[in-house]
Amino acid sequence: MSATTAASQSGHPSAASPLRVVHTVCSHDCPDSCAVRVTVDATGRATRVAGDPDHPITQGFLCGKVAKYLDRVYSPDRVLTPLRRRADAPKGPRRIGHATDQKYSDDFAAFEPVTWDEALDSIAARLGSIAAAHGPESILPYSYAGTMGLLGYASMDRRFFHRLGASQLDRTICAEAGGQAWNLVYGRKLGTANPDFAHAKLILAWGANIHGNNIHLWPFVEQARRRGARLIVIDPYRTRTAALADWHIAIRPGTDVALALGMIHVILRDGLEDRAYIAEMTHGFDALAVRAREYTPERVAAWTGLSPAEIEQLAREYATTRPAAIRLNYGVQRAENGGTAVRAIAMLPALTGSWRQRGGGAQLSLSGGFQWNRAALERPDLMLASPLGRPARVVNMSRLGHALTELGAQPETAAAEGPCVHALFVYNSNPAAVAPNQNAVRRGLLRPDLFTVVHEQFLTDTTDYADFVLPATTFLEHEEIQGAYGHTFVQHSAQAIAPLGEARPNIWLFRELAARMGFREPCFQDDAEAMMQQALNPDERGLSRNPGMAAISLEGLRQAGHLPLTLSEDPANPDALPFAAGPLETPSGKIELYSEVLAHSGAASNGAGSIPDPLPAFTPPTESRHSPAAARFPLELLPRKADHFMNSTFANLDGHRRMQSQTAQALEIHPDDATPRGIADGDRLRVWNDRGSVTLRARLTRGIAPGVVAAQLDWSKASPDGSGINQLTSERLTDIGQAATFYSTLVQVARAD
Numbered sequence: 001m002s003a004t005t006a007a008s009q010s011g012h013p014s015a016a017s018p019l020r021v022v023h024t025v026c027s028h029d030c031p032d033s034c035a036v037r038v039t040v041d042a043t044g045r046a047t048r049v050a051g052d053p054d055h056p057i058t059q060g061f062l063c064g065k066v067a068k069y070l071d072r073v074y075s076p077d078r079v080l081t082p083l084r085r086r087a088d089a090p091k092g093p094r095r096i097g098h099a100t101d102q103k104y105s106d107d108f109a110a111f112e113p114v115t116w117d118e119a120l121d122s123i124a125a126r127l128g129s130i131a132a133a134h135g136p137e138s139i140l141p142y143s144y145a146g147t148m149g150l151l152g153y154a155s156m157d158r159r160f161f162h163r164l165g166a167s168q169l170d171r172t173i174c175a176e177a178g179g180q181a182w183n184l185v186y187g188r189k190l191g192t193a194n195p196d197f198a199h200a201k202l203i204l205a206w207g208a209n210i211h212g213n214n215i216h217l218w219p220f221v222e223q224a225r226r227r228g229a230r231l232i233v234i235d236p237y238r239t240r241t242a243a244l245a246d247w248h249i250a251i252r253p254g255t256d257v258a259l260a261l262g263m264i265h266v267i268l269r270d271g272l273e274d275r276a277y278i279a280e281m282t283h284g285f286d287a288l289a290v291r292a293r294e295y296t297p298e299r300v301a302a303w304t305g306l307s308p309a310e311i312e313q314l315a316r317e318y319a320t321t322r323p324a325a326i327r328l329n330y331g332v333q334r335a336e337n338g339g340t341a342v343r344a345i346a347m348l349p350a351l352t353g354s355w356r357q358r359g360g361g362a363q364l365s366l367s368g369g370f371q372w373n374r375a376a377l378e379r380p381d382l383m384l385a386s387p388l389g390r391p392a393r394v395v396n397m398s399r400l401g402h403a404l405t406e407l408g409a410q411p412e413t414a415a416a417e418g419p420c421v422h423a424l425f426v427y428n429s430n431p432a433a434v435a436p437n438q439n440a441v442r443r444g445l446l447r448p449d450l451f452t453v454v455h456e457q458f459l460t461d462t463t464d465y466a467d468f469v470l471p472a473t474t475f476l477e478h479e480e481i482q483g484a485y486g487h488t489f490v491q492h493s494a495q496a497i498a499p500l501g502e503a504r505p506n507i508w509l510f511r512e513l514a515a516r517m518g519f520r521e522p523c524f525q526d527d528a529e530a531m532m533q534q535a536l537n538p539d540e541r542g543l544s545r546n547p548g549m550a551a552i553s554l555e556g557l558r559q560a561g562h563l564p565l566t567l568s569e570d571p572a573n574p575d576a577l578p579f580a581a582g583p584l585e586t587p588s589g590k591i592e593l594y595s596e597v598l599a600h601s602g603a604a605s606n607g608a609g610s611i612p613d614p615l616p617a618f619t620p621p622t623e624s625r626h627s628p629a630a631a632r633f634p635l636e637l638l639p640r641k642a643d644h645f646m647n648s649t650f651a652n653l654d655g656h657r658r659m660q661s662q663t664a665q666a667l668e669i670h671p672d673d674a675t676p677r678g679i680a681d682g683d684r685l686r687v688w689n690d691r692g693s694v695t696l697r698a699r700l701t702r703g704i705a706p707g708v709v710a711a712q713l714d715w716s717k718a719s720p721d722g723s724g725i726n727q728l729t730s731e732r733l734t735d736i737g738q739a740a741t742f743y744s745t746l747v748q749v750a751r752a753d
C-alpha cells in the first residue's frame with residue numbers, strides 16, 4: 001500500500017475523500033528507520049505524518065522530532081533554489097545567537113539565486129579546472145548519513161567521485177570503532193532482535209540512550225519489565241533511560257574496558273561461565289582468562305569510580321539472570337579506547353552462552369543483515385577509469401580540520417600525502433557543526449582558495465562557508481529504498497509529494513554533474529528505478545539474489561512497504577538466534593576472544609605505531625582524569641546529542657528548540673564542581689581547552705557525577721558567540737577504526753564575567 005486511499009486503510013476520511021496515504025521511511029540517522037505514513041491532500045500537500053501501525057518495530061508511533069516533520073518540510077527557511085555567494089559577501093556566519101522565532105533571512109542575503117543550469121555549469125567547470133591544476137584528489141567529497149536512503153546515502157554520488165578521481169572519504173565520524181570492534185569478535189553486525197528484548201529478565205543499556213535515541217526499542221524493554229525484568233543503565237550521564245532504570249551505574253567516561261574486564265574477572269573467578277558454549281563457539285578463551293585475572297574489582301573500582309561491591313554485583317547479576325540482553329549503542333565507542341571497549345563488552349554474552357537463549361545476546365547494530373549489491377551502486381571500479389587510473393587516496397572525515405589546513409601543505413610530506421584539498425563537496429552532513437576540532441575546520445573553510453559546494457535543505461553552519469548551495473529534497477519528496485541498523489526490514493519509501501521549489505534528490509544532482517563532466521559510462525544515466533533494482537540484484541522472477549533477501553522484489557516492496565530479511569540460513573529453523581551456532585565469519589570461524597585479525601596486523605591500531613593487542617586491555621584515554629592533561633583541564637566533557645535534535649538536524653526549528661530548551665546551550669555541572677568555582681545555576685560560563693572556547697549557561701545538576709560535565713551538539717550559530725561544542729573536541733582517533741573521539745575531551749570551566 002505504497003499509495004492507496006486513506007479510506008481503504010482506516011475507514012476515514014470518508015470514501016469520497018481525495019486524500020492519499022503514502023508509505024515512506026524516515027531517512028534520518030537513527031537505528032529505528034521508522035515506516036512513516038504520509039497523508040497527502042488533493043492539492044498534493046502533505047497534511048499528516050504518522051508511524052505505520054503495521055510495521056512491527058515502528059508500532060504506529062514516531063519520535064517527537066519527526067512527529068512534527070511537516071514543520072521541517074514546509075519551513076519558510078528551506079533552501080528552494082540554487083544559490084551562489086554574492087561577490088561582496090565574505091564567508092562565515094553573518095549573524096549569531098539566533099533565538100527561537102527568528103528566521104534565517106539574513107543568511108540568505110549572502111547569496112543570490114541562480115538557475116540549476118548556471119549552478120551546475122559553473123560547478124562542473126570549477127571542479128574540472130581544479131582537477132586539471134592540482135589533480136582530482138584535490139577534490140574532497142564530504143557526506144554522512146543525513147539521509148539513510150540507500151540511493152541518497154551512496155550511489156550516483158560515489159560513481160561521480162570515483163570516476164572523477166576525487167579523494168575517497170573514510171566515513172568514521174560515527175560507528176567505525178564499534179563496528180570494526182564488533183566484527184573482530186563476531187565477524188558480522190548481527191545481534192538480538194528488538195522483539196526478543198521482551199523475553200529478557202535483565203537488560204543492560206550500556207552507553208545506549210534507548211529512550212532518547214532509539215525509542216522504538218523501548219516498548220520491548222517495557223514489556224520485559226512488566227514480566228519482571230530489571231533494567232540497568234551504564235552511562236556517565238543521567239539520560240531519560242537512566243532516570244527510568246532500576247539501577248543507574250554512572251561510570252566514569254572512557255573506563256568501560258576496565259568494567260567489562262572486571263566483570264569477566266568475577267564471572268570466571270566464580271565459575272559462572274558456560275563451559276560448553278565457550279568450548280564449542282569461542283576462540284582464545286584461555287588467553288582471555290589469564291588477561292582477566294589482572295582486572296580485580298579493586299583495580300577496576302579505582303578507574304571506573306564504582307565500588308568493588310557494585311562491580312561484583314553487576315557481574316553476578318549479569319551472569320546469573322537468564323536471559324540477559326545487552327543493548328550496546330555507539331556511546332562507549334566515542335572514547336579513544338572505544339574499540340576495545342566494544343570488543344570487551346561484546347565478549348560477555350559469549351562467556352555466559354547467552355546467545356542461545358531468546359532474550360539473551362547483545363545488539364550493537366543489525367546492519368550486517370543487509371547485504372545489498374553495493375558494488376553495483378557505488379562502482380568503485382570507476383576509479384580505474386578516472387585520470388588517476390588507480391584507487392584514490394583516502395581522507396579520514398574525523399580529521400577534516402587537518403585535511404583542510406595541513407594535508408599536502410608541507411613540501412616534505414606532500415609527495416606522500418597527495419595534494420592539498422582545493423574543493424570540498426558537502427552533502428548529507430553539516431561538518432562545520434558536527435566535525436571535531438571546529439576551529440581547524442573553520443580555518444580550513446575560510447581559506448580563500450577553497451571552493452565549497454553544499455547540497456542542503458537549510459542554511460546550516462556549513463552553508464555559511466559555501467560558494468554554492470544547492471537545494472535538496474526531504475524523504476517525502478523522492479523515492480528510496482532503505483535498510484536499518486536497529487531492525488531487519490527492507491523498506492520502500494514512495495515519493496509522497498512533489499519536490500518543493502527546485503529541490504532535487506542527491507542522485508539527480510550527481511547525474512547532472514556527471515553529464516556536464518562528460519562521463520560517458522552508461523551507469524551515469526541510471527534513475528532511481530534502475531538503481532533500486534541494482535541494489536536488489538533481482539533474478540528473472542524479480543526476486544533479489546542478495547543473501548537474506550530471497551523473498552524480496554522491488555514490486556513486492558512497493559506493495560507491502562516493508563518486508564523482513566530472512567536471516568536464518570536454516571529453512572527448518574527460521575527463527576534461529578544469531579551466534580547460537582557456528583561457523584562465524586571470523587578467521588577462526590568462532591567468536592574471537594583473542595583476535596586473529598589484530599594478532600596478524602601491524603596497522604589496525606590508531607596509526608601511532610603501537611602494536612595492536614589481540615586481547616582487550618584498559619588504557620585510559622589521553623584526555624581523561626587519569627591522564628597528565630587533567631592537571632590543566634580537570635573536567636571530562638560529554639559533548640552529547642540532544643534528545644530533540646538529530647545530531648545538528650532540527651536545531652533550527654522553533655518547536656524542536658522549545659522541546660530542548662532546558663539543556664540547549666547549557667553546561668550541566670555537578671554542584672561539587674560548580675561551588676568551588678563560584679558558579680551558580682544560570683550563570684554564563686566559559687568552557688575551554690587548548691583547542692577552543694564556548695559560552696554556555698550553567699545548569700547545576702546531580703544527574704552527572706563530579707568531575708564530568710555535559711553539553712549538547714547544536715547549530716553553532718544558535719549560540720551567543722557562534723561557537724559550537726566541537727570547538728573543544730579533538731581530532732585524535734580511536735584505537736580501532738580510526739574514528740572520532742568526541743567523548744574523550746577534557747575542559748576547564750569558569751564564570752564568563
Ligand SMILES: Nc1nc2c(c(=O)[nH]1)N[C@H]1C(S)=C(S)[C@@H](COP(=O)(O)OP(=O)(O)OC[C@H]3O[C@@H](n4cnc5c(=O)[nH]c(N)nc54)[C@H](O)[C@@H]3O)O[C@H]1N2
Binds near residue numbers: 031239251644
Ligand atoms: N534524539 C536523537 N536520537 C539520535 C541521535 C540524536 O542526535 N538525537 N543521533 C543518532 C545517531 S547519529 C546515532 S549514532 C545514534 C547513537 O545512539 P547512542 O549510541 O545512544 O548515542 P550517544 O548519545 O552518542 O551515546 C549514548 C550514551 O553513551 C553515553 N556515554 C558517553 N561516554 C560514555 C562512556 O565512556 N561510557 C558509557 N558507558 N557511556 C558513555 C552518553 O552519555 C550517552 O547517553 O543515535 C541516533 N539517534
Ligand SMILES: Nc1nc2c(c(=O)[nH]1)N[C@H]1C(S)=C(S)[C@@H](COP(=O)(O)OP(=O)(O)OC[C@H]3O[C@@H](n4cnc5c(=O)[nH]c(N)nc54)[C@H](O)[C@@H]3O)O[C@H]1N2
Binds near residue numbers: 173429472473640
Ligand atoms: N560533539 C558531538 N559531535 C558529534 C556527535 C556527538 O555525539 N557529539 N555525533 C557524531 C555522529 S554519531 C554523527 S553520525 C555525526 C552526524 O553528523 P551529520 O551527518 O552532519 O548529521 P546532521 O547534523 O544530522 O546533518 C545532516 C545534514 O544532512 C542534510 N540532509 C538530510 N537529508 C538530505 C538529503 O537527502 N540530501 C542532502 N544533500 N542533504 C540532506 C540535513 O539537512 C542536515 O543538515 O555527528 C557527529 N558529531
Ligand code: SF4
Binds near residue numbers: 028064216
Ligand atoms: S528519527 Fe528515528 S525514531 Fe524518529 S521517526 Fe525517524 S527513525 Fe523513527
Ligand SMILES: [Mo]
Binds near residue numbers: 029173174175
Ligand atoms: Mo551517528
